[in-house]
Amino acid sequence: GAVVSQHPSRVICKSGTSVKIECRSLDFQATTMFWYRQFPKQSLMLMATSNEGSKATYEQGVEKDKFLINHASLTLSTLTVTSAHPEDSSFYICSARSWEEKLFFGSGTQLSVL
Amino acid sequence: KQEVTQIPAALSVPEGENLVLNCSFTDSAIYNLQWFRQDPGKGLTSLLLIQSSQREQTSGRLNASLDKSSGRSTLYIAASQPGDSATYLCAVDTGFQKLVFGTGTRLLVSP
Numbered sequence: 001g002a003v004v005s006q007h008p009s010r011v012i013c014k015s016g017t018s019v020k021i022e023c024r025s026l027d028f029q030a031t032t033m034f035w036y037r038q039f040p041k042q043s044l045m046l047m048a049t050s051n052e053g054s055k056a057t058y059e060q061g062v063e064k065d066k067f068l069i070n071h072a073s074l075t076l077s078t079l080t081v082t083s084a085h086p087e088d089s090s091f092y093i094c095s096a097r098s099w100e101e102k103l104f105f106g107s108g109t110q111l112s113v114l
Numbered sequence: 115k116q117e118v119t120q121i122p123a124a125l126s127v128p129e130g131e132n133l134v135l136n137c138s139f140t141d142s143a144i145y146n147l148q149w150f151r152q153d154p155g156k157g158l159t160s161l162l163l164i165q166s167s168q169r170e171q172t173s174g175r176l177n178a179s180l181d182k183s184s185g186r187s188t189l190y191i192a193a194s195q196p197g198d199s200a201t202y203l204c205a206v207d208t209g210f211q212k213l214v215f216g217t218g219t220r221l222l223v224s225p
Contacts, residue, residue, distance in 0.1 A: 006157070034212070043118070044203070044215040093157060097211055105150075107157035 003027060004096050006106025013084055014114055021079045021109045023094035028104075029074035030096035035067075038091040050077055084113045116141045116208055120216035127194055128224050135189040135219045137204035142182050145207040149178050149189050152201045152218065161202075162189070194223045 003026040013019050023033060032051050036044040048069050050056040056069035066088075068080040077096075081088055093108040117140045127133055137147070146165045150158040162171045162178040164187070170179040177190040187204055201220050205213040 004157075009155070032211070036215075041217070043217045044205075044213075046212055046214075049210075049212065091155075095158075095213075101211065103160070103211055103213075105158040105160075108155065110155060 004030075004094065004104045004106040006094055006109060008109060009107060010110045010112075012112045012114065015085050016083055019081045019084055019111060021081075021092055021094075021111075023077045023079070023096065023106050025075045025096045025098075025104070028096075028098045030077070031074070031099060032097040033071055033077040034095045034097075034103075035069060035077075035079050036093050036095070038093070044093065047079075081111065084111070086113045089113045116144075116206060116214045118204060118206055118214050118216035120202075120204060120219050122219055123217065124220040124222075126222040126224065129194060129196060131194050131223075132190070132192050133194055133221075135191070135202050135204075135221070137187040137189070137216055139185045139187075139206050139214075141208075142185055143208075144182065145209060147178075147180055147187050147207070148205050148213070149176075149187075150203040150205065152203055154201075158203065191221075194221075196223050196225050199223050 005024045007022050035047045038044045047062045048056045048058045050069050050071035052074050058064045071077040089112050094106045119138050121136045148163045149161045164171045164180040175192040180187045201218040203218045205215045
């Protein structure tokens with residue numbers, strides 16, 4: 001079946017640094033990629049939607065200058081958390097939509113900001 | 115604004131029991147509803163997807179029903195096994211595959 005590879009699976013960083021998370025569709029082209037985050041004991045919340053070659057669309061309350069999304073190719077999207085702070089500590093997960101409009105999820109990234 | 119609620123938040127059962135997980139949503143204008151399984155620190159595995167025009171879907175020991183008019187879905191797990199222990203999430207597609215997730219039910223099946 002289709003696979004979405006997400007790296008890193010876990011990252012610990014110091015406050016003020018930037019962290020990049022990659023989401024790659026391995027055997028299909030992703031027309032759209034979605035980025036979600038999940039705080040402890042809360043549900044997954046959609047952060048943004050990105051289409052290849054276009055600017056991402058951010059959900060209300062998500063700072064676009066803090067969470068930079070790049071979808072430069074049909075197989076790769078990246079989420080960069082800029083100047084990370086402890087409140088950004090969360091589980092981040094991507095999903096990719098194929099041409100057949102099926103959704104596949106990455107394995108997630110646990111970000112801890114000290 | 116669509117809100118999705120799952121009850122119970124946690125469930126612990128002995129192996130072999132049949133169980134029901136509940137999901138409710140506030141806006142019936144959905145395209146479909148999915149049930150996912152999430153293992154600790156891992157991604158999501160899609161279990162069942164029910165289109166808005168459908169009433170239920172079955173896969174093995176799993177059966178999911180959908181009552182769109184009342185904003186409810188149930189996931190029935192038959193003959194539970196320890197390997198079923200995980201968090202189960204329901205999510206509704208509000209359009210263009212933007213999913214609104216519930217908070218999940220943490221299931222523990224004891225041997």
